Amino acid sequence: MARRTVTDRDIRVSDVERDQAVSLLAEHFAEGRLTPSEFDQRTTEALSARTRGELDHVMVDLPAVPAGVPAPPAMDATPGSVDxxxxxxxxxxxxxxxxxxxxxxxxxxxxxxxxxxxxxxxxxxxxxxxxxxxxxxxxxxxxxxxxxxxxxxxxxxxxxx
CATH class of the missing domain: 1.10.287 (Helix Hairpins)
Structure with missing residues (x-):
């Protein structure tokens, strides 16, 4: 019996990972990257995902971090000058x-x-x-x-x- 190699895409995801994906989809939806029907479809897929590969499929054409999420403050910023x-x-x-x-x-x-x-x-x-x-x-x-x-x-x- 041949042993199958498990890749990162085969690893099962947790409820927390599914919830994080849905939150990220909601941010993309709020930024206008997804239509309501796309958001609904992808949310359903994310909530039913069992593996990282299935969860990655939901996010495949979206940027990793939405543009609206602020970047960390610069190192030379004065205290209290965070955006x-x-x-x-x-x-x-x-x-x-x-x-x-x-x-x-x-x-x-x-x-x-x-x-x-x-x-x-x-x-x-x-x-x-x-x-x-x-x-x-x-x-x-x-x-x-x-x-x-x-x-x-x-x-x-x-x-x-």
């Missing part, structure tokens, strides 16, 4: 826009699977989308504001009065 808009927008895409887009597609798929009829997904999509849009506007308008930091307490006895 706040880029990091806040990237955070907004990951924490608000990506889950909204995934669930919007999910709601439409459930609607289609249950026979169509009245397009009820409009209500959760619009309701949640309003919150996502408000968070996006906040991320854009908070560019000049300093990051919120809590004062750090030094270890040791409390200061005397």
């Amino acid at each position: 706040r808009q880029g990091s806040r927008m990237a955070h907004w895409r990951r924490s608000s826009l990506a889950p909204w887009a995934i669930f919007a597609v999910f709601f439409v798929v459930v609607w289609v699977a249950t026979g169509g009829g009245y397009f009820w997904p409009v209500w959760p999509i619009m309701g949640w989308g309003l919150g996502v849009a408000i968070n996006g506007v906040k991320a854009l308008t908070e560019v000049g504001s300093p990051p919120t930091e809590h004062p750090r307490q030094l270890p040791g006895p409390p200061p005397s009065r």
